[in-house]
Amino acid sequence: MNKFLIVGVFLSVISCSKKVDTGKESNVMLEEPAVATVDSAAAGKHEGLALIEGADCLTCHKVDAKVVGPSYQEVADKYTEADIDMLAGKIIDGGKGNWGEIPMTPHAGMSKETAKKMVEYILTLKK
Secondary structure: OHHHHHHHHHHHHHHHHOOOOOOOOOOOOOOOOOOOOOOOOOOOOOHHHHHHHHOOHHHOEOOOOEOOOOOHHHHHHHOOHHHHHHHHHHHHHOEOOOOOOOOEOOOOOOOHHHHHHHHHHHHOOOO
8 A cells, every 4th residue: 555655646746747748849949049258259269159159059060060950161161251141040040951851940039140140150161
């Protein structure tokens, strides 16, 4: 009987601590990336790189290797400074088709200014 009581209490604790699943999945980043309190320029780091490191970008992209999405060097080699606004829009809105069928996660909570700084850094990697 004590076993059943212990198991019952355990299960009720677990069920009370579970998050409610709404059935909706979202990959939308809602907040601006956190920028380190250290000044990027003083640390010798491009501001766009600091923003990338503070966001979720490095989950799918690396500087010189394809992960889920293209490497930053591939992006830099394909686009120019004339494409900064368009690429910033892609970061914010997401999309697919330019690099395959895997969609890029939208970052709707990100400002256009932040996205542009990220793109400006990426374009510095052109070979």
